[in-house]
Amino acid sequence: MKRATLLLALVGTIGFLVAVALTVTDIALRSVSTLTVPGLTDIVTLCTMVGSMLAIPYGFAADQHVSIDVFTSRMPPSAQRVLRLVAAVLSFAFLAGAAWFGFEQMMSALAYGTRSQSIGIPLVWYWIPLLIGIGLAALVNVWLFVRELRSPNAR
Amino acid sequence: MSAPLVGVAGLVALLILIGLRIPIAIAMGIVGIVGGVVLNGWVSLGFVLGSQPYTTTSSYALSVIPLFVMMGAFASRAGLSASLYQSLHSLIGHWRGGLASATIGACALFGAVCGSSLATAATMARVAVPEMTEIGYDRRLTSGALAAGGTLGILIPPSIIMVIYALLTEQSIGQMFLAGMIPGILAAGLYMLAIYVMATLKPDWAPRTTRPDKINRLAAIRQMTPILGLFLLVMGGIYARIFSPTEAAGVGAFGAIVLAALRGQLTWQVTRDALIETAATTGMLFMILIGTSVLQFFIETSTLPTVIVGWIGDLGLPPIGVVVVILLIYVILGCFLDSLSMMLITLPIVFPIITHLGYDPIWFGVLVVSVVEIGLITPPLGMNLYVIGCRS
Numbered sequence: 215m216k217r218a219t220l221l222l223a224l225v226g227t228i229g230f231l232v233a234v235a236l237t238v239t240d241i242a243l244r245s246v247s248t249l250t251v252p253g254l255t256d257i258v259t260l261c262t263m264v265g266s267m268l269a270i271p272y273g274f275a276a277d278q279h280v281s282i283d284v285f286t287s288r289m290p291p292s293a294q295r296v297l298r299l300v301a302a303v304l305s306f307a308f309l310a311g312a313a314w315f316g317f318e319q320m321m322s323a324l325a326y327g328t329r330s331q332s333i334g335i336p337l338v339w340y341w342i343p344l345l346i347g348i349g350l351a352a353l354v355n356v357w358l359f360v361r362e363l364r365s366p367n368a369r
Numbered sequence: 370m371s372a373p374l375v376g377v378a379g380l381v382a383l384l385i386l387i388g389l390r391i392p393i394a395i396a397m398g399i400v401g402i403v404g405g406v407v408l409n410g411w412v413s414l415g416f417v418l419g420s421q422p423y424t425t426t427s428s429y430a431l432s433v434i435p436l437f438v439m440m441g442a443f444a445s446r447a448g449l450s451a452s453l454y455q456s457l458h459s460l461i462g463h464w465r466g467g468l469a470s471a472t473i474g475a476c477a478l479f480g481a482v483c484g485s486s487l488a489t490a491a492t493m494a495r496v497a498v499p500e501m502t503e504i505g506y507d508r509r510l511t512s513g514a515l516a517a518g519g520t521l522g523i524l525i526p527p528s529i530i531m532v533i534y535a536l537l538t539e540q541s542i543g544q545m546f547l548a549g550m551i552p553g554i555l556a557a558g559l560y561m562l563a564i565y566v567m568a569t570l571k572p573d574w575a576p577r578t579t580r581p582d583k584i585n586r587l588a589a590i591r592q593m594t595p596i597l598g599l600f601l602l603v604m605g606g607i608y609a610r611i612f613s614p615t616e617a618a619g620v621g622a623f624g625a626i627v628l629a630a631l632r633g634q635l636t637w638q639v640t641r642d643a644l645i646e647t648a649a650t651t652g653m654l655f656m657i658l659i660g661t662s663v664l665q666f667f668i669e670t671s672t673l674p675t676v677i678v679g680w681i682g683d684l685g686l687p688p689i690g691v692v693v694v695i696l697l698i699y700v701i702l703g704c705f706l707d708s709l710s711m712m713l714i715t716l717p718i719v720f721p722i723i724t725h726l727g728y729d730p731i732w733f734g735v736l737v738v739s740v741v742e743i744g745l746i747t748p749p750l751g752m753n754l755y756v757i758g759c760r761s
Contacts, residue, residue, distance in 0.1 A: 223648035223652065224641070224644055224645065226648060230622075230647060233432060233436065234623050234626075237615070237616050237620070237623075238619060241611075241619075255429045258429060258615070259429045259431075261432075262429075262431060265647075265648065266434075266651045266652055266654075267426065267652075267655070268648075268652075269652025269655075270652045270655065272648065272649060272652060273649060273653050278649045278652070278653055279653050280392065280393045280710055281391065281393060282387050282393070282706065285389075297389050297391075298390075301389075301390060301391045304386075304395050304396075305392060308395050308399055308418075311402070312398075312418045312419075312422050312659070315418040316418070316422060316423060319423065340427050341423065344423055347652075
């Protein structure tokens with residue numbers, strides 16, 4: 215799971231590299247001509263969403279999301295295990311809820327055919343990376359929960 | 370239970386969840402959702418969970434975050450830190466406590482392209498600790514200089530935490546950066562002064578080295594040129610209004626990649642590591658921003674900030690007294706919470722108070738970032754101390 219989510223996160227960083235390339239191209243173009251990259255803000259926003267959202271599942275799989283263990287590190291291993299299970303359940307509840315209700319909102323955007331302001335990118339395109347990211351992150355938490363139940367020392 | 374009391378109960382629950390090692394983003398999200406349902410009924414569940422993550426993350430202004438993170442990730446892997454340290458070693462290493470001062474200077478300059486305290490402390494520790502140890506610097510002075518110097522990464526612009534403060538409070542990122550410049554330089558200068566005093570009082574802690582000849586000093590200045598050039602390009606572009614902060618971040622990321630390539634460091638492994646760091650940091654930051662937006666909705670509907678503003682007014686404290694109390698709370702919280710989370714959890718309550726008292730939000734932002742710095746070197750959660758401990 216960690217490898218798969220890492221691969222997904224790395225694929226997502228292509229979005230960041232595209233954003234860098236387009237931004238530099240736009241600056242270069244407008245400094246030597248009257249040309250610009252059309253819809254730069256729309257495209258860069260989409261690239262940022264792709265890169266950042268696809269990285270969220272990796273954050274859970276690799277335990278990269280910020281948490282404080284100052285107090286729990288002194289607890290007995292069994293208590294720490296219970297807390298990891300609770301963390302996975304709460305994370306799943308929040309992420310699955312966000313994915314579910316987000317999906318409903320995305321279907322509304324699809325029904326209304328809403329588009330971005332400058333070059334008319336369908337807003338659904340912005341929803342897709344968000345829903346993939348948080349949906350997969352919810353599944354990663356199911357995996358973390360099952361892993362913790364089966365082999366508590368697997369971390 | 371009244372709405373403000375629900376707000377207080379929510380904040381207590383949040384601190385308990387964070388203390389139980391629930392990821393901070395999730396703790397904020399869960400408290401925000403449960404609190405929202407208690408205050409507004411089930412109808413708020415679908416609205417908040419369905420719309421807040423999208424509204425928060427689909428903003429062009431947020432693009433500045435991954436691009437600055439990418440700039441720092443490539444800069445820290447391009448060998449720039451070693452060059453900086455060697456250059457400053459040649460220029461000021463012969464001063465009393467010169468190597469420790471060179472560490473502070475290198476941290477300040479590296480922080481100026483890196484934007485992260487942890488990355489600055491980790492990178493500089495790798496370079497400075499072996500050299501200072503070999504020359505005979507006391508371990509306490511070495512670690513202290515690195516820990517303090519590392520904190521400059523979030524004060525000297527471009528700083529990720531300043532960007533997030535500016536985005537959340539709807540302030541100008543450029544003005545935040547400009548306002549952070551002088552306090553950052555001042556902090557670096559004062560750290561160097563403290564090292565000078567310490568080295569004077571305890572000369573055996575900081576053995577003096579010989580001054581290199583003029584050729585070596587000129588070579589040292591030349592070595593610093595690329596990193597200074599990158600900093601001037603990014604910050605100069607923002608101040609001269611040639612670029613917006615997001616464009617400057619894009620130019621900075623591009624510049625850092627080009628510098629890494631020119632120095633022959635842009636291997637597949639370096640690129641992969643830098644991209645993984647960019648993804649992991651950005652994913653973590655965006656997840657926290659999603660959690661914050663849900664929590665913020667709950668805090669606002671609880672009317673807790675308004676009640677606190679009224680309560681502070683009734684106390685009759687002078688405005689500066691209120692600021693001092695807030696800063697003391699930050700120092701205490703900094704012992705237990707990481708910098709970003711502490712700022713994000715408290716801002717929905719503290720920011721309305723500050724604006725109500727008539728203080729400038731930019732000024733307060735720099736003040737908060739400066740105080741948050743203290744948390745980075747305060748036990749038991751001084752993250753810089755852990756990073757340096759691992760490297761030394």
